[in-house]
Structures are given as C-alpha cells and as structure tokens.
Amino acid sequence: MPEPVGVRSEYLLDAGRSHTIHDALRPVLSEIRSLLDATTALVAYRPAAPGADLLVLAADAPELAEPPLPNETFRTGVPAVRRAAVLADLDFVSTLRPYRFRLRSAVVVPWRDAYGDGLIVVGHSEERPRLPAPAADLVRRLRGDVRRGMVAGRRDGAGEINRGLQRVMKDIAAATVDCEDVGEALTTLLVSAKWLFDSEVAYFSLPIDDAGTFTFDQMLGIRTPDFRHLRMGEGQGLGGLARSLRSPVRSLNYGRDSRLFAAPVTETAQEGIVSAMAAPVFVDDQVQAVLYVGDRALRPFSETDGEVFGEFAEYATLGLKRQATEAYRRAVLRRQEQERLAYDLHDTAVRGLLEIGFAAERARAVDQGTPDVQAGLDTIASAAERCMEALRGQLDLLVAGTSGRSADTVLEEIAEASVRPEVRHRYVTDASDGLLPDPVADALVRIGQEALVNVDVHAAGGAAEVSLRVTPDEWVLSIVDDGSGRPARATPTDDTRAHIGLLAMQRAADRVLGRLERFDRPGGGHIVRVVVPKSGGR
Structure with missing residues (x-):
C-alpha cells in the first residue's frame, strides 16, 4: 500500500469520521465467533512502542452489556504467545474508564506486522467447558482474513482522512x-x-x-x-x-x-x-x-x-497575519469586557426591577385601599416591567450586536439562565446551519430562559429537555420537564413570579406573531412550547 499523502502510515488510521478498520474487521470476527459458538471475538493490537498498552481495534460481543470501544486501551493478563493457543481466565481492564471483562476460556492467535503485534481473541465470558484445541487451528486458518481486513481498513482510512483534509484545506484557504x-x-x-x-x-x-x-x-x-x-x-x-x-x-x-x-x-x-x-x-x-x-x-x-x-x-x-490577529484579539477582549459589564448590570438593575415588580404585584394582591392606591401600584408594576424589557434589549445589543444567531447559540443562551447548572438538562437542535433572525432569537431565548428557570425553581431535582426544531415553515422551541423532580412548595412570591413570567413569555411570543402553548406531559411533568411562523417571525 502506498504511503498516505500527508499522513504517516500507522498501525491505525481511524481518525475523525473514519472507522474503516473497525468496520472491515467486524464481519470476520462475527463469522469466527459464530463458528466457535463464542460470546466474544476481538482483534487487539500492541504498537511497537515502549510501554504501549493493548488496543482493541474491533470487537463483536453482542452479549456484553458494554463492548470495548474501537481504539480503547486495556491492561490484560494475556501472556506472550508465538502460536495459536487455548487459554483460561483472561482479564481485560480498561485504562480509560472503570470497565473490565473476563473471558473464562479463549483462543488466542497472534500475528505481527511492521507496526506492532496483533492478537485475535475468541472466547466465552461465562463458565463453559474449555474450548477444544482444534478451535485454535480454525482461528489460525482465518487469520489471513483478519490481516486482509486490516490492510483494507488502513487503505480506506487513509483515503477518508486525505479527502477530509483536502476539503477543509480548501475551506480554510478561502477564508x-x-x-x-x-x-x-x-x-x-x-x-x-x-x-x-x-x-x-x-x-x-x-x-x-x-x-x-x-x-x-x-x-x-x-x-x-x-x-x-x-x-x-x-x-x-x-x-x-x-x-x-x-x-x-x-x-x-x-x-x-x-x-x-x-x-x-x-x-x-x-x-x-x-x-x-x-x-x-x-x-x-x-x-x-x-x-x-x-x-x-x-x-x-x-x-x-x-x-x-x-x-x-x-x-x-x-x-x-500577526497584525490582523492581534487586532482581532483586542476586539475580543473589548467584547468580553462589554459582556462582563452587561452581566453585572443584569445582576443588579434587572433583578432590582424584578423585585420592584414583584413587590407591587404582592401589594396590589393584598391591599384593599383606594382605587388611587391600586392604580399607583399598577403603574409601578407596569413601569418596572417596561424598564426591565428595555434594559434587557440594551444589554442584548451590548452583548450580541449581531444580525442573526444559530440554533446552537440560542440554546447556549437559554442554558446560561439555569440556576441549577449541576442538573444535566438536555439541549437538542434539529436545525440547518442557517441563522435565526434576531427578533426571533430574542423571543425564543426569553421564553426558554423563563421556562427553564421555572423547572429549576418548581421541580427541584428534575431535569428538562430543551429542543429547537427548524422546519421550512416555522421555528419550534420546546421545554419539557421530565416530571422526575420534587414539586416545590408554592409561596405567594412564587405565584406572583410565575404570573409575571407567563405574561413575559406571552408578550415575547406575541412580538414575533408566535403561538405559546402550555400543557401537562403524559406520565408527569409539563411542556412549554412556542411556535413562530417564518412568514411573520422576522
């Protein structure tokens, strides 16, 4: 095989999207495992380097709950063998994670090439009668199929790597x-x-x-x-x-x-x-x-x-170029300083306005005073909300200043609002590479943040799935509470906040002609969904 252009011919050429060696070896391993009625078949490889661990290049083990990963390294008690042999109690201990498996009886067939030593290992993971000696001869006869699979996988992997590199080289050169x-x-x-x-x-x-x-x-x-x-x-x-x-x-x-x-x-x-x-x-x-x-x-x-x-x-x-790169670095630092100031303002001014609005709502709910007092409280609450929305808009301009955001960026902004980041909320996009118009992105972020905070506050311990789906006709954001959390005890402050939060979500949806939906999830939990038509969401 000729040397790959730009990539050294290695013991392994599975990089990036390429899993060609693994894919080439799996059918051969499956055939060998079936012939011996075994539970596990794998190809392992030890590169010719001091202290190298054993790599599992491919495995066929349908009965293992967790089969070895392609390229996973293991410490093992497999002794050095020069010819096919039947061995007992072989332990494989991963060096990357808390994972191990044992083969009670196994055939081990070695081979060697220019880059290291290989092993075909076929065996039983549970107690069975020891594999007979002729099994080793059968695997040895099929060793040529494994080696040919390795050669084909290396060749195909080198080709995939080079095609990928050529594509990105053109893209980067143009940029x-x-x-x-x-x-x-x-x-x-x-x-x-x-x-x-x-x-x-x-x-x-x-x-x-x-x-x-x-x-x-x-x-x-x-x-x-x-x-x-x-x-x-x-x-x-x-x-x-x-x-x-x-x-x-x-x-x-x-x-x-x-x-x-x-x-x-x-x-x-x-x-x-x-x-x-x-x-x-x-x-x-x-x-x-x-x-x-x-x-x-x-x-x-x-x-x-x-x-x-x-x-x-x-x-x-x-x-x-160094000069252009330095100018960009300074611009990045200026933008990050703007973001820091914006976040500081948000923590003080926006939260202060929220407290004013909540206080006015609470006072209005319990006060039995004159209509003038009620009207004054209404004015305070409305003014606080208007100022809060205006300030949010200015902070968004200070931080973003863009003409559109990707679906991933929208979900990242929503995620930043979580008050319980230790909870592993899930964020899923089903979208093309196109950008969402800023008004749409702003509305979805506002609704998503409010709904996510509601999950954090009202479903302690529960996790949410936040998904953004883009179709030819609409943008659809869904926040699904999985129902696993412990419902928090409601307080008047919580009720008031929920009321203001719902109003804010509805207003955000209305600004882009969107439809806001809230309903219970079958089996427990809640769903908040907003659908924005592309015909009116710009």
Whole structure:
C-alpha cells in the first residue's frame, strides 16, 4: 500500500469520521465467533512502542452489556504467545474508564506486522467447558482474513482522512485569503474542525496578555457559562499542555488525566466533556490561539487523530497575519469586557426591577385601599416591567450586536439562565446551519430562559429537555420537564413570579406573531412550547 499523502502510515488510521478498520474487521470476527459458538471475538493490537498498552481495534460481543470501544486501551493478563493457543481466565481492564471483562476460556492467535503485534481473541465470558484445541487451528486458518481486513481498513482510512483534509484545506484557504477578517477565518477553522472529527464541541482560546493567560472565544456546542468564562494560565489544562509542548495533545478521559496541571475539572465535568484534543495555532512562530475538539462521551482519540489534528491546525497558520490577529484579539477582549459589564448590570438593575415588580404585584394582591392606591401600584408594576424589557434589549445589543444567531447559540443562551447548572438538562437542535433572525432569537431565548428557570425553581431535582426544531415553515422551541423532580412548595412570591413570567413569555411570543402553548406531559411533568411562523417571525 502506498504511503498516505500527508499522513504517516500507522498501525491505525481511524481518525475523525473514519472507522474503516473497525468496520472491515467486524464481519470476520462475527463469522469466527459464530463458528466457535463464542460470546466474544476481538482483534487487539500492541504498537511497537515502549510501554504501549493493548488496543482493541474491533470487537463483536453482542452479549456484553458494554463492548470495548474501537481504539480503547486495556491492561490484560494475556501472556506472550508465538502460536495459536487455548487459554483460561483472561482479564481485560480498561485504562480509560472503570470497565473490565473476563473471558473464562479463549483462543488466542497472534500475528505481527511492521507496526506492532496483533492478537485475535475468541472466547466465552461465562463458565463453559474449555474450548477444544482444534478451535485454535480454525482461528489460525482465518487469520489471513483478519490481516486482509486490516490492510483494507488502513487503505480506506487513509483515503477518508486525505479527502477530509483536502476539503477543509480548501475551506480554510478561502477564508484566510488576505486575512482581512480574522474572526471569520477562525470561525471557518472551528466549523471545519468539528466536521472533520465529527465532534460534539469545538472551541478555541486566545491570549489575554503577554503573561500567557488565555481566554475562550468562539465556541460550538458549549452551553455552561462557567466553562465559557474560563481563563487558563500558563501551562494550565489541556490547552496549557499543548502550548508548553508546542504540539497537539489528546486527553482520552479529561477528569482522570494526570498530565494536566491545575485543570478546570469541575467546569469541564459540568459541561460534560470527557475526551478532547487541543492543538496550538502559530502566527510568526508565536502561539496565537489554541484549537480544541471534544466529545461528551468517552472517545479514544488515536495517535493518528492527534497527527491529523496537528496538520489541520497548521493550515490556519498559512493565511493568518500577526497584525490582523492581534487586532482581532483586542476586539475580543473589548467584547468580553462589554459582556462582563452587561452581566453585572443584569445582576443588579434587572433583578432590582424584578423585585420592584414583584413587590407591587404582592401589594396590589393584598391591599384593599383606594382605587388611587391600586392604580399607583399598577403603574409601578407596569413601569418596572417596561424598564426591565428595555434594559434587557440594551444589554442584548451590548452583548450580541449581531444580525442573526444559530440554533446552537440560542440554546447556549437559554442554558446560561439555569440556576441549577449541576442538573444535566438536555439541549437538542434539529436545525440547518442557517441563522435565526434576531427578533426571533430574542423571543425564543426569553421564553426558554423563563421556562427553564421555572423547572429549576418548581421541580427541584428534575431535569428538562430543551429542543429547537427548524422546519421550512416555522421555528419550534420546546421545554419539557421530565416530571422526575420534587414539586416545590408554592409561596405567594412564587405565584406572583410565575404570573409575571407567563405574561413575559406571552408578550415575547406575541412580538414575533408566535403561538405559546402550555400543557401537562403524559406520565408527569409539563411542556412549554412556542411556535413562530417564518412568514411573520422576522
């Protein structure tokens, strides 16, 4: 097989969207397992590197509740064997997670190639009579099918990697021509990275000052405010390690990665990120950004993933200019300072206006005074709400100032309102890559935040699913309380807040000609849904 262009021919070429080795080996393993009436069949591989763990490249184990993941590394008691053998009580202990399985009786057939040593392992996970010796000969005869599958998988994987790299290289080259808009170029870099590695999240950080502190800027798929507002010092976390080494780094299980210094483990766990990679982006030999991709489930990024990620990050350096990048960095810091001021204002002025409105509503509910007093309280409550809405609008302009937001951005803004971020609310988008007009986005964010806070306050312990669906004719936002929470004891203040909150949601829907619906969920819980027609929501 010829060497792949731009990618070193490795023991494994499953990167990003490519699972070609796993897919090529599964049919062969399934056939071998069926022939031996076994419960588990797998192909393992130990790269020719000092201290390398055993990789499981593919497994066929329909009876295991949790089969090994492609590229997952294991410590195992399998002895070194030079020929096919039948062995007993083989333990496989994952190095990435608290997971293990045992084969009571297994056939082990070895082979070797230029990159390391491979094993075919077929056996029973429960007590059965020991596999007969002829079983080893049968697996040995099928060893050629496994090796041919490996070769085909490597070839197909190399092709997929190169096609993906060529596509993103064209996109990045087009975005960095003359580099007049660094923000747009970095956005393209982020979108391309998320696509290339089929990852759940992608984001990057920029330096704040010469001391080496970096702040996160553009983000795709990130939802929790604590993570969004992190500032990472010299050598800190995964990005700090990538900056120190000046090369890409992989963290297969972030919370258990002993290499990381002062890592923000709590914030990362709240965001749900488990596996991630980081790569430095250089401009004039200086690290001017760190690019990240990650997943919320355990994903064993391979060595080839790391190499491809490093090559991908190098594309960004070709068109970025130091002067333009520095101007963009200063603009980012100014925008973040505006956001900080806006959040401070929100915490003081908006909450103060809310308290004034609540107090007026309470007083109006219990006061039996003259009509003049009632009218005065009405005026106070209405004025507080008008001022609050106007101030929210100004703060939105201060923070956003955009002509449209993506569905992911709308859900991220809704998520920031949660008063119980430790609860794992679910956020789901079913939308194209198009932008929502700002009036529609504003209305959906306002309704979504109010409904999410209601779940946090009135269903203690319960979780919500917030979904945004975009069809050719309408935008549909749904907030579903799963009914698992403990209903909180209602107070007059809660009733008043709910009343004002409902009015605010209805007004937000009315502004974009939307339809607000509230109803009970079969089996428990509640649903808030707003439907905005595209014909009138602009």
